[in-house]
Amino acid sequence: MDYQNILSEIKEDILYITINREHKLNALNKDTLAELAEAIRLATNNKVIRGVLITGAGEKAFVAGADISEFSNYSIAEGEELARAGQNTVFDAIERCTKPVIAAVNGFALGGGLELAMACHMRIASDNAKLGLPEVSLGLIPGYGGTQRLTQLVGKGKAIEMITTADMITASEAEKIGLVNYVVPQAELIAKAEEILSKIKLRAPLAITGAIKAINASLSHDVDGFDAEIKEFGKCFGTLDFKEGTTAFLEKRKPVFSGK
The missing domain is CATH 1.10.12 (Lyase 2-enoyl-coa Hydratase; Chain  A, domain 2)
Known part of the structure; x- marks a missing residue:
């Protein structure tokens, strides 16, 4: 597949996926989700690939959310299908991927961006990262598994607080509550993810x-x-x-x- 919205490269048995819409703070639109779905299928089915590293282009954002302009006029049925299709083909597919998937969170991970990171098996954040689910500010709730995975990771009380206040939290706070595994300087972000994947590659x-x-x-x-x-x-x-x-x-x- 000829990708237009992501960069994909296999190096030393690791599939590197970069959301490449820096001018839009790497926001997720339909085309980007379709390309992510294809990349995850490749990772799952390619025996050479031993792990996946997902990050965003630039230093400002991992993924700053979904592309609101695409669904602002949707009906109830269209909204439900939007969430169902995204969960089945991308977010659940990442979670079910039989290769370890690490999110290298470089900057803002908001809305669908945080949901993407939470679908990954592990999360490493740069020290300037900000994370949150601001959907209620738009009259929505998280639709790509955010209510479920955030609760699993941080507990019911903290999940309700983060979702109902729509507040962003810092990387250090995210590490404190178990939302991310590690926080490192941005210059060391990819190297930290690679370090973990290198250890995993030594195992069966x-x-x-x-x-x-x-x-x-x-x-x-x-x-x-x-x-x-x-x-x-x-x-x-x-x-x-x-x-x-x-x-x-x-x-x-x-x-x-x-x-x-």
Whole structure:
């Protein structure tokens, strides 16, 4: 796919995705969401890719929100379909991606931008980042999973406060409440995300996939998370990586995993 709104590059088995609408503070429009959906499909299906790093172009914004001009005249049915399509093809797809996805939050992450970051498995923020869900200021509520994922990450009370006041919080406050994993100077943001992904790349790929599936199951109302863990644990015993990992441990050497 020839991308117009994102930049996509695979380096050392990592897919780098950059929302490339700096003049619009990387706001999400329909075309950008479609390109993100395609990039995440690529990451999920390409065996070479071991992880994904998502960030925004420039130093001002990760994603400053959705492109309001596209839906300001929508009906109830159109609004519901907008949220449903976005959740299914992009936000839920990121969360379900079997490769670890890290958001490198460089500046403003507001509305759909914070929802995008929360859909990722981990979040690293630059020290100048500002995060928030200001939708109630527009007569809306978050529609891309924001009410659900924010509650999961920071708890009900803090989620209600952030959403109903529409206040932005600083990166340090976001780290304090568990919304982001780390806060670093902006110049070190990508390097910190790469450091984490480099550690993950040393581990067994199929085990990483199983762990992500089991952890996601813990938050699903339709799945028994403990049973999902048992099944994923069992699957590991049928992999060559399990044999390599246990053999390397017994031989007191570093394992070399094949992803098989």
